[in-house]
Amino acid sequence: MSLTSVPRQARPEITLAVCRGACRMMRQSGHTVLLEMPLPDGRRADIFALGRGGEIVIVEVKSSVEDWRVDAKWPDYLDWCDQLYVAVPVDFPQPLIPGEIGLIVADAYGGEVLRVPARRPVVAARRKSLLIDCARLASERLARLDDPDFGDFA
Template sequence: MIPPPCFDGLPPVAAEVARGVTRLFCRQDLFAICEVPLPNGRRADLMGIDPKGQLTIVEIKVSKADLTTDAKWTDYLEYCDRFFWAVPPHLSALCEEERFLPGEAGLIVADRYDAAICRAAAHRPLAPARRKAETLRFARRAARRLSAQLDPSMGFDR
């Protein structure tokens, strides 16, 4: 089974924002995979790992309605060292509202070509046992996805 593309079924701008964020992260030696299921049943749009093993989750929002009605995003915080919103330029001002915890959550403004960190994310280190579990899940998911690309008969696990 060939893996479906990331953000399949969403507006194309979601994949464009993800592409810009991915380019930014690459320059920072941080590499991400898309649509990562978390143990609590949520799904991170992007989850990345840096050379020190620190995990970053990025929640992509491309419409005002989607951004302002999201009440589940705080469920991601227990699975990462840093959390960012990633939005196209026209939504960046909304992320300054207190409900988006500007003291905790970072802000990345992105398009299909690049991205910029407009607000740094607070660093909240994971507990060692959680870090080990999440790093192992991240590595195995990335390896399984790569294996499925090489041999579709292995199946694909989002």
């Protein structure tokens, strides 16, 4: 999610803080992040992170128990990444997050991985397609900074 957009959730200030902290943590661990990455199945990854070796990590950001309960789409992300995490605020009841996905606790200043999920490698052809989509989207977003009036690409 864009750090400047207001998501349709009950606690947008918490969502933005958790997203910022999770992004900082991912960058500190050597990943490059792209927010709101559209996936071929119509879903949108809150944080799409690429490791130095091309590994793909998706982080879903949840601001509250209500946000977690109304959005049960996390299994849909498993085919699009090598590892899936959920990032939550410190006061989130962590036992609600299923054991097969990773868990990050974050605030506006950073985050910490509390549980690392098993690595489930993405099929090579899908990885290539996702990496190309990611590069194209990042390039278009960067280009819009120079020419914000030139079309809508993502």
